[in-house]
Amino acid sequence: MAPPEPANLTWVGDRYLRIAFDPHADPSHLQAAHAHLRSKPISCLRDLTPAYATLLLHFDLLGLDHDHAEHAVRVALEDSAALAPSVPSHPVASRLIEVPACYDQSCAPDLADVASHHGLSIGQVVALHSAPEYLVRFIGFSPGFPYLQGLPSRLFTPRLATPRPRVPEGSIAIAGDQAGIYPRATPGGWRLIARTALSLFDPAASSPSVLRLGDRVRFVPISLAEFESMRASSSQGNNP
Amino acid sequence: MLQPGLFTTVQDLGRPGHSAIGVPRGGAIDPLALQLGNRLLANDQHAAALEMTLVGGAFEFTSSAQVVLTGADSGAQLLTRQGVVAVPPAVPITIGPADQLRCGPITRGVRSYLCIRGGIAVPAVLGSRSTLPAAGFGGFNGRPLLTGDLVEYADPAASSPNATPRPPHAASHLSALAAALALELTGRRSLRVLPGAHADRFDPTSLAAFYAGEYTVTPRSDRAGIRLDGPAINSPGDGRLTSEGMMPGAVQVPSGGQPIILAPDGPTTGGYPVIAAIITADLPVLGQLRPLTKIRFEPVTRAQARDLFLRQHERLLGNPASP
Numbered sequence: 001m002a003p004p005e006p007a008n009l010t011w012v013g014d015r016y017l018r019i020a021f022d023p024h025a026d027p028s029h030l031q032a033a034h035a036h037l038r039s040k041p042i043s044c045l046r047d048l049t050p051a052y053a054t055l056l057l058h059f060d061l062l063g064l065d066h067d068h069a070e071h072a073v074r075v076a077l078e079d080s081a082a083l084a085p086s087v088p089s090h091p092v093a094s095r096l097i098e099v100p101a102c103y104d105q106s107c108a109p110d111l112a113d114v115a116s117h118h119g120l121s122i123g124q125v126v127a128l129h130s131a132p133e134y135l136v137r138f139i140g141f142s143p144g145f146p147y148l149q150g151l152p153s154r155l156f157t158p159r160l161a162t163p164r165p166r167v168p169e170g171s172i173a174i175a176g177d178q179a180g181i182y183p184r185a186t187p188g189g190w191r192l193i194a195r196t197a198l199s200l201f202d203p204a205a206s207s208p209s210v211l212r213l214g215d216r217v218r219f220v221p222i223s224l225a226e227f228e229s230m231r232a233s234s235s236q237g238n239n240p
Numbered sequence: 241m242l243q244p245g246l247f248t249t250v251q252d253l254g255r256p257g258h259s260a261i262g263v264p265r266g267g268a269i270d271p272l273a274l275q276l277g278n279r280l281l282a283n284d285q286h287a288a289a290l291e292m293t294l295v296g297g298a299f300e301f302t303s304s305a306q307v308v309l310t311g312a313d314s315g316a317q318l319l320t321r322q323g324v325v326a327v328p329p330a331v332p333i334t335i336g337p338a339d340q341l342r343c344g345p346i347t348r349g350v351r352s353y354l355c356i357r358g359g360i361a362v363p364a365v366l367g368s369r370s371t372l373p374a375a376g377f378g379g380f381n382g383r384p385l386l387t388g389d390l391v392e393y394a395d396p397a398a399s400s401p402n403a404t405p406r407p408p409h410a411a412s413h414l415s416a417l418a419a420a421l422a423l424e425l426t427g428r429r430s431l432r433v434l435p436g437a438h439a440d441r442f443d444p445t446s447l448a449a450f451y452a453g454e455y456t457v458t459p460r461s462d463r464a465g466i467r468l469d470g471p472a473i474n475s476p477g478d479g480r481l482t483s484e485g486m487m488p489g490a491v492q493v494p495s496g497g498q499p500i501i502l503a504p505d506g507p508t509t510g511g512y513p514v515i516a517a518i519i520t521a522d523l524p525v526l527g528q529l530r531p532l533t534k535i536r537f538e539p540v541t542r543a544q545a546r547d548l549f550l551r552q553h554e555r556l557l558g559n560p561a562s563p
Contacts, residue, residue, distance in 0.1 A: 011542065012435075012436065012517055013434050013436075013487060013489060013490075013517030013518070013519065013520070013545075014434060014519050014542055014546060015520060016487055016517070018437055018484075046256050046257060047257045047258070047260075047265075048259070049259040049260060049484075049485030049486075049508055049509065050260060051484040051485055051509050052482050052483060052484070053482060054484040055485070056259075056485025056486075056487070058256070058259070058487065061546065061549050139260060139261050140262050140483060140485075140507065140508050140510075141262060141483075141507050142262055142374070142375060142507060143261060143263045143372075143375045143377075144261060144262055145262050184375060184376065186374065201262075201375075203365045203366055204365065208263070208366065209262065212260075213260070
């Protein structure tokens, strides 16, 4: 694997440092940089937000020396790149999470449209969507919402022209080349093609987000009866 | 809680550090008002208060409490057995059992904070008592207050047992500072900014329009974002770029060309191009921008931004010797 391009660092606002990675580089570089920066005590560093090809560092402005902070970050990035594994693909320690997915029409309001958009049968869409292992690139947009990489290109579908004011909790969705899961009922513009009863976010848990950057996800088709039984027995059973 | 007002939530200084699981920092959208209220009551700076929006609430107290109202003026009154008295902003008062505090409409600014000695007692979630209404957690059961809600406040002796009473001249200095700051924040009509992450992707005409233009705060504004109406801006990528980390104060431009300023409860990542970022010292202004207010964006340098923040910090420390 070729060494990654040096990351580009820019200050945004008066206390945020934006690290831009090569968008074509393996996601493991960003993941490694994120993990490494989290482990280093850099003065005034308060939070890190990973995304597709960027890592945003949030600093406290009180006591912040911008030049010192930038230098510390550059050194950390160099260390991280030097420590990077010599083989590509996913870190050894990544987890595989199986997400039970109900593709019944009552759980998948946009499934029929997506199928006809691509000239496929519903069964073919289900097979395509549930075949791959997706990679969690990052959690964003709302608490616990995973951005998943790995949607088959035959299912790339534009987002809705008008977002729904309310997407049912647990909805499994696609938009463009992206795939995700809405942990909670929120507004949303992605196409809803399945639904899960798995709770993805519990603010009171020691690890509130079930999914995290670097995890792998596989959707496992289940029946409507199994879905409703899971909902009834899970803590989210009271939410429509 | 007799009447909740328009939108009243429990807020403290927020829960930084969880953006990687999609949880924004949140917290009081006018943190200066909250901090001053806590200082006036000798509270811990992280004590939680009630953040009221546009119309304040009415509260009946079941036991004595020391409270202070900071931020915008809600024309509050105290109803006791002896009668009705006006409650001036930023002056701590003692409330007796069965007394009622009635906050009214806010006509200048947007947010008023009811701070209580000892702080609001709700469970902490992710290390904070702030409410994130969109996600339904934090604060009082993850939601705005409703009529009939019973809100507990901590026993001041238990939470700040070593707090010594503030000398009278220092207390009145703090009250004067809180009142002056509220007047300034509610009167601000410009927001100082630094370039956003994608500033160099906007065309020169759009950038010129953005900095020359007057933008009106629309009523479709809340703790997640301030939506503006004004000169349209051509948004690069037709308003959609690859999602990346976001921050409160980011001025985003969707494809419609009308900017949205991200506020404390806004999403931690987003794909709208960011043309500018409001400086830290001016973020509290977001909490007091009334719908129909016209604002402008004023570019400053990073050195100026830092200087403004440090001067604000010094002023907040309430040293009577400071200007």
